[in-house]
Amino acid sequence: MSWKEMADWLGQPLFTVGRTEVSIASLAWIMALVVVLIILSRFTRRILRTQLLKHTKMDVGLQYLISRIAGYMMLVFGLLIGLETIGVNLSSLAVIGGALGVGIGFGLQNIVHNFVSGLIIMGERAIQIGDRVDVGGTLGEIIRVGARSTSVRTNDNIVIILPNSEFVSNRVINWSHMGDQNVRLIIPVGVSYGSEPREIERLLLEVAAATPHVLKDPAPKVVFRAFGESSLDFELRVWTAEMTHRPGLLKSDLYFAIWDRLKEAGIEIPFPQRDLHIKA
Numbered sequence: 001m002s003w004k005e006m007a008d009w010l011g012q013p014l015f016t017v018g019r020t021e022v023s024i025a026s027l028a029w030i031m032a033l034v035v036v037l038i039i040l041s042r043f044t045r046r047i048l049r050t051q052l053l054k055h056t057k058m059d060v061g062l063q064y065l066i067s068r069i070a071g072y073m074m075l076v077f078g079l080l081i082g083l084e085t086i087g088v089n090l091s092s093l094a095v096i097g098g099a100l101g102v103g104i105g106f107g108l109q110n111i112v113h114n115f116v117s118g119l120i121i122m123g124e125r126a127i128q129i130g131d132r133v134d135v136g137g138t139l140g141e142i143i144r145v146g147a148r149s150t151s152v153r154t155n156d157n158i159v160i161i162l163p164n165s166e167f168v169s170n171r172v173i174n175w176s177h178m179g180d181q182n183v184r185l186i187i188p189v190g191v192s193y194g195s196e197p198r199e200i201e202r203l204l205l206e207v208a209a210a211t212p213h214v215l216k217d218p219a220p221k222v223v224f225r226a227f228g229e230s231s232l233d234f235e236l237r238v239w240t241a242e243m244t245h246r247p248g249l250l251k252s253d254l255y256f257a258i259w260d261r262l263k264e265a266g267i268e269i270p271f272p273q274r275d276l277h278i279k280a
Helices: 003-010 024-055 060-085 090-106 109-124 165-169 197-210 247-264
Strands: 013-017 020-023 132-135 138-145 149-153 159-163 172-174 183-191 221-227 232-240
Touching (some): 183 197
Antiparallel strands (some): 013 020
């Protein structure tokens, strides 16, 4: 087969969209155009985020949003211009657009929902890359906010990919919103009724002062909660900024230190007891 015959075969119309004839050559051109536009879109996002926007006073979330929108616009407008270049009449795509609308309405609801949720997340900036969040029982650090999903890395170094709709329709706990890393932790402590409350307060504050990563400001505080059934109930309230990503580890350190300090002072930590009376 000669080059002319091959060119004629590639240019032979396969089907018609409106008044536009679609051939193998035009399909190949469109596919190549899409690949090039995707590469250029990612390159543009990277340049904006790492070279241009990095030197502005915008926060990381806003920089990420602007770079994403710029990439999407390049992809859409580039595709439209490319189709016009090869002679595709865009008005003739109305039929395809209507079919896609039906498909979106029935089969792509979740994808569209997650995509719109992603735009809402990036626009409102309620959560950003680097935030410590708890959504639906998943606790971890946000490492990526995409068009359809958000990636969260847990303390076990496991990346969990969550649909963006989870962050819009569910309750989300953000431990570090707007860059504020300070978090308060509450440690419940129960001691025997023979203990002196002021002495317990002093010992707990000493433990807090000696524990690494506990902030001096705001200062730790001890609250006398209640006269329990078998114990005097206290709470040690401390603040931390460095251990926001591992609050359980700091709690563990405090529990160890409290146990050692109370044991050293001869203070008993009681457990619930019941008396059984048997009548003859």
